[in-house]
Structure formats: structure tokens, C-alpha cells
Amino acid sequence: MAIQLVVGAGFIGDALARALVARGDTVRLATRSGTIVPGVTALTVDASDPDALAAAAAGVATIFLATGPRQYHRWPELWPPMYRAAIEAAHRSSARLVLMGNLYGYGEGSAMPMSETMPQHPTEPKGRVRAEGWALALAAQAQGEIEVVEVRASDYFGPGAGKSSQLGSAFFGPLLAGKTARIFGSATEPHSWCYLPDIVATLIAAADYRGPWGWVWHVPAAEPLSRAELAERVNRLTGEKGSVTALSPAFLGLLGFFVPFIRAANDSVYQFDQPFIVDSAETGRLLGVQATPWERSLPAVIDGYRAKAAQEVS
Template identity: 25%
Template sequence: MKTLITGGAGFIGSSLAKALVARGDTVTVLDNLSPQIHGASADESPLLGEFPRGVRFIRGDVRHADDWAQALEGQEAVVHLAAETGTGQSMYQVDRYVETNIRGTSLLLDHLAHQAHSIRRVVVASSRSIYGEGKYRGPEGDVYPGMRNARDMRAGQFECLSEQTGEPLAVVATDETSKTHPSSVYGITKLVQEQLVLMTCGAMGIGAAALRFQNVYGPGQSLRNPYTGILSIFSTLLLQGKDINIFEDGEETRDFVYIDDVVESIVLTLDAEHARQAAYNVGSGVATSVLEVAQTLKRIYGAPGELKVTGDFRLGDIRHNFADVSKIRDELGFQPSVSFREGATRFCEWVRSQTIEDAGYERSVAEMRARGLMN
């Protein structure tokens, strides 16, 4: 298959490019080498240098129609990964996120609608952020809580509560039929992006699928980007001998899915011609607390930094979300195979081989405080 990967020089895209080339596909990568991800000397990005022989690289931007036209020529499939991805940053760089994630996708679809092409398959990277808070259960049945109250969180009440009893709700796995109610600008853009691709490609007779990724981690993840990836953020701080300030009470949970499993999910979806206009959760199906992540990394690194549970919180952050992956398992045969403990060990081994620089995390926190987005 001749496949275009947008954002293909990034964390997920570069790993996918290797997997597709290894099985004999012809791969083209479109990427703008964003300094936030690749650093100031983007041409020296280690991920770019690891492309296997034969990958065609185009330095371009999904916000430019001419770059799309060049990249799409002769392709049979598109894996659309290019996006701005910082949940917190999206709350104060709204136009940047809308322009890249929504307009960038609209230019792809506009090209497919008006120009001759050979595209028969589109896979778009969606996100667990489209759900906002995850799925809960209480006396009233299934519950999808809205954004938490800042007053409650200042008082140390972080859990989502039943409106009937005032007691904490029980979190359960989020499936694809769960309510979508994003609590960040990033989540809104990913939901619109997913809807645009599934609806428009369906109208044009192009098979399309959206993969709702949970928290992806593993070797190759940017250690320079202070807005995404708590494993990268925590690793950088610990290896600099710094303390980690853990938000809320540390018991907030996420679903961490290893990069190899994510690549496998994309390959399966590319090949699944029967999966048309479908959305799938991609995760480990296991909830892991932020405090457990920090403790695991500190233990593996043997780092001296302290773990400080601060009670700070960011507006728009969710409390819990982990994936029900039964749909992608039953329909495409996907089965996550790397546990968090194993994946964290592999990740830390890779991090130790990298040059650790100041990623500007403290600066990003200060920006959110200055804008009233963090308490």
C-alpha cells in the first residue's frame, strides 16, 4: 500500500513508518518539524534521522493546501496524525489549535472532494479527550459528569460526585457509545476532526476510521515538549534532580498505552477494509494513577527528587478515564500486549540514552497560572 503519514516525523508517526516499511509498504511523510516537539534544530531531530531507507519526506504543513496536494499525489491511504496536542496549552492558544486540527483536516477533505486522487482509506488520530470525564456509575445509573467545580477542588474534593447522594461515583470503562463532551479546546478540535473525516469520507465512498487514543507513551516520545506526556515530563524532572509536584491528590487515573500497541492498532485499522466510518478506542484498558506513574519512574531511575502531592489543579483536567477496548478487539483483533510496568521499564531505558535538557515545564505551569487556568 502507498501510505501518507501526516505528522510522520513525530512520536507515533515515525514508529508507524518503520512498521509499514518493514512489511513492504511505500511510505510518504508530511511534517512541519514543529520546534515544540523537535527542538530548535529541527533538521537534526533524532526521529527524522531514524527513518528507514525509502521513506519519502516532505517538510510541509497541513494548514497549506499546496503541501497537501504534493503529499497526496499517488497515495492510496492516509494516516492523519498531524495535530497540536497539549490539553492545557489549547485553553489559551485557541486559534492555533483550531487552525491546525480542524482547518488542516478540512483542507485534506477539500482536496479529496475536488481533485482527482487514488485515496481509498483514511485513518485519523482521535483522542480520549473527546469524552471529557469518563463513564461513571452511581445510584442513578450511568453518569457522565461535566467539568468539576473549582470551589470543590480548592477544598480538596476531587472526585466526581453523585447528584443524588453526594457520594463519589464509581468509574467504569468508557466505550465508544459513551457521551462525548470534551472539557478542553483540544478535545473539541479532536471531536470535530473525527466527525469531519468520518462523515465526509463516507459521503465520498472512502473507507475511514477514527482511533481514539488514550495516553500514548514509549521510546521516541518528545522530551522537549512541556505540554504533553507526563512520563516524559516526570522523567526530565527526575533526571535533573528536581522534585515532582503532583496535581490534585495523585489519585487521578489515566489509561497508558504503549507505542508498539498503538502502531499495531493503526496497521490493523489500515488493513480492515470492512471498518468503514467506524470509531475505536485504543488503550490498555487499565486505569493507572498519576501517583503510581511518578513512583514507578522514581524507583526505576533511582532518582533523589521528592514526590510532592500539592493539591494544585488545572481547569479542564478530567479526574478519570480508561478505555473499554472490546470493540477493536472483537472487530479488528487488537489486543494490547505491553503492561504499564514493562512499558515504563522500556521507556526509562530509552530515556537514559538521551540528552536531558530543560523542557520548560515550570514555564508552562507559570503560563497557566498567569491565565487563571491553574489553582
């Protein structure tokens, strides 16, 4: 029975910790606030502190770096110390390191679909800091200090995803009420969306992989759909008449002038104003992870938001 360290208890880290416990692993969960998850050992750790993280990682098989700075606009400042701390902790503990990543590093204008073997050409600050973090980890592996892989996912969705998710409560909430969801970017461009259980399955399969490390794994995504198409599917399942409308780029630009978080988000709007499609063939072939079809994931997500709304009312 392996001992695992999950760093971060957000949407992904929480689900990952629970899945590892469910399969019989011993799990330590490192967060700044000492978040408690049933069946998990809670540790209060600053993820940018290499000494504290190394102490938390003593004796573990894998470190899953599943956290990230909430201050979107401060990624270039806050991510590098977290990467360095995770690499140092993996080196000292001899644990393998699994990084939870995204697709920002491929940059605007990338060929579609984006494959695991594509080079990264980031075109904005958030993509650059993620690409630099991966390069730092790869350099540590090349020097024989660690073994590392990165699992990259497109925008996630799942029961309970909050307002920060492009396919979260701000999208599903209005639709389930028969109202209009106001979205960031185009409503009509096809986009790959990653279901939370598929992200967790890919992280675990990547950690268990006994082939070469120093590799990138893409989380499988079901058929690419625009948010207008998703709204139509939600309406068919619920009988509602919800709709989506894109927020004005001029409005977002003005808002970004005053709100740093929005300004940072505007740098990534290209991901929604053109097709943004992921290829995960190698993940399917070598890890055996397949995307959950929309026919299963979408009803589960709708049920999850309805259940949460019922709890809030009661």
C-alpha cells in the same frame, strides 16, 4: 507493497513511518519542514493546504493524519483547516483516511470506562474542535466521498517522550534521579496510559481493516495506574526514591492567566482529577491489538531515558 502517506513527524508520526517501512511499505512523510526519516520519502507540505496535501497523496493507499498544532491554545483556529485539507486530499486521491485522535471529545463527567461506541459530549474548546473534525469526516463518508476511521488514544508514553507528554521526560527524568516530579493534576487518580508501540500497532491495524469504516478504534491501554503508583513501580525497578507532587491548582490558574498554553491545559485538568479509563474491547476483538503490559513497557521506557541521558553526557 502499499504506498502510505504519513502526515506529521512528531512522536507518533515518526514511529508510524518507521513501522510501515519495516513491514515493507513505501512511505511518504509530509511535514512543514521536510523532516527526514531513514527509508522514507520526505515531502515539505503544509497540512492545512488541500492542494499540496492532495498532491502528496496521489496514488497512496492510506493517509495517516498524525499531526496536530503545537499551539495548544489555538486548536479551535488551526485544526479545522487541517481536517478539511485531509478530507479533500482523501477524496481527490481515493485514499482511505486514518485520523489520529484523542479522548477529549468525550468531555468531563463521561461514564467510565470510555468505550468506542460512546457519544461525544465535549466540555471545553479542544474537545469540541476534535469532535467537530470527526463529525466533518463522517459527513464526508456518508456522502460517499471518503472512507475514514479515527484511532483515539489516551495520554501516550514511550522512550524519548518529551516534556509535552504528561508521562514524558518531566515525569521520568526526576524519578530516575531520585527526585520529585511535579505533575499536572492529581497524583492519585487512576488513568489509562497508551504505550507508543500500541498506538502505532492500532493505526496500522485500523488501516488494514477490511470491515466497515466510519468507526472509532480505541488504543488498548494496560492496567490503569495513578502517577503515584507509577512512581512506586519506577522506584522498585531502579532502586531510587523518587516521588510525585501535584502542582497547585491556584498556581496553575495564576500561570494560565499569563500563559495561553497553560490556560488551555487547565481546561483539561479534569482528565487527571478523576478516574480516566479507556475501554478498547472492540479494538482487541476486531483488530487483534492488545496492550503491552507494564512489566514490559516500563523497563523499556526507563532504559530509553537512561540511554538518552548517557548520549547527552557523552
